[in-house]
Amino acid sequence: MRIGELARATGTKPETIRYYEREGILPAADRTDSNYRDYSTDHLATLTFVRRARELGFSIAQVRELLALSDHDEKPCLDVDLLVQQQLAEVERRIADLSALRDELRQMLRSCQADKIGECQIIGSLGRHART
Amino acid sequence: MRIGELARATGTKPETIRYYEREGILPAADRTDSNYRDYSTDHLATLTFVRRARELGFSIAQVRELLALSDHDEKPCLDVDLLVQQQLAEVERRIADLSALRDELRQMLRSCQADKIGECQIIGSLGRHART
DNA sequence: TATGCGCCTTATAGCAACTACAAGGTCAAG
DNA sequence: CTTGACCTTGTAGTTGCTATAAGGCGCATA
Numbered sequence: 001m002r003i004g005e006l007a008r009a010t011g012t013k014p015e016t017i018r019y020y021e022r023e024g025i026l027p028a029a030d031r032t033d034s035n036y037r038d039y040s041t042d043h044l045a046t047l048t049f050v051r052r053a054r055e056l057g058f059s060i061a062q063v064r065e066l067l068a069l070s071d072h073d074e075k076p077c078l079d080v081d082l083l084v085q086q087q088l089a090e091v092e093r094r095i096a097d098l099s100a101l102r103d104e105l106r107q108m109l110r111s112c113q114a115d116k117i118g119e120c121q122i123i124g125s126l127g128r129h130a131r132t
Numbered sequence: 133m134r135i136g137e138l139a140r141a142t143g144t145k146p147e148t149i150r151y152y153e154r155e156g157i158l159p160a161a162d163r164t165d166s167n168y169r170d171y172s173t174d175h176l177a178t179l180t181f182v183r184r185a186r187e188l189g190f191s192i193a194q195v196r197e198l199l200a201l202s203d204h205d206e207k208p209c210l211d212v213d214l215l216v217q218q219q220l221a222e223v224e225r226r227i228a229d230l231s232a233l234r235d236e237l238r239q240m241l242r243s244c245q246a247d248k249i250g251e252c253q254i255i256g257s258l259g260r261h262a263r264t
Numbered sequence: 265t266a267t268g269c270g271c272c273t274t275a276t277a278g279c280a281a282c283t284a285c286a287a288g289g290t291c292a293a294g
Numbered sequence: 295c296t297t298g299a300c301c302t303t304g305t306a307g308t309t310g311c312t313a314t315a316a317g318g319c320g321c322a323t324a
Binding site: 105 | 187189227231240
């Protein structure tokens with residue numbers, strides 16, 4: 001299959017697929033007589049894997065590790081577990097950060113009863129007009 | 133005050149302060165005889181404001197808007213409110229996304245009882261070994 | 265046969281928001 | 295008078311793509 005078909009099949013743009021090839025994440029495809037990339041079902045499987053991992057928030061570097069691990073059936077599953085646990089911890093940290101942030105933003109909205117920026121509590125709480 | 137002192141006072145690296153100046157977010161400082169930047173307390177206030185807004189997740193573009201608004205005391209506070217509300221909505225959206233992601237990662241960890249990658253449910257759920 | 269269209273190729277530059285050099289100038293302390 | 299911490303400018307790197315330019319390929323239609 002050509003790059004456009006693979007792109008449609010995986011919801012990836014052709015440019016992104018070429019980018020993955022440059023980065024060594026997706027193996028280079030065979031070429032047709034007219035130098036078009038010609039992908040196999042293995043490529044489709046790998047790209048699907050990559051996109052799914054990216055959707056789950058794994059970085060390109062982590063995807064690389066996952067791919068390397070998935071090529072070694074005999075290796076302990078714990079190695080994969082560890083990566084997933086790390087990613088889970090990272091996601092939980094980001095959720096906590098964003099939740100604190102959300103609470104602050106809500107507080108800002110609740111606190112402002114002024115109608116001119118000169119007396120605005122939001123601007124004030126951001127560090128301006130503090131000397132008034 | 134010189135750039136290093138301002139940096140320490142605001143928890144910002146000197147490079148970042150120069151970057152803000154290039155971007156027009158922080159006004160250019162006066163220069164000493166030896167061409168060092170010489171900052172005022174106004175600069176300190178503005179940089180504090182910028183950093184606080186950035187911590188709250190506002191983009192550089194939004195910070196620019198907030199700065200512009202904060203310079204016009206007579207403008208309606210609603211303009212600021214709107215920006216904060218947009219940012220709040222964005223943060224809530226990100227929290228929702230990350231929560232879904234967290235649940236998926238937890239599910240993956242729970243589902244894998246194998247000890248070799250060949251049978252690993254995690255790798256499987258990512259799209260590999262699906263044909264076994 | 266020509267030509268138009270959608271697809272493909274490469275190479276290069278851009279995005280956000282910094283961060284990290286490199287190469288050199290300045291200044292107070294020992 | 296030299297060391298070391300500071301400052302200057304300019305440029306390139308980071309992450310994960312995305313966009314654009316300039317051109318080649320392959321098929322349907324006039």
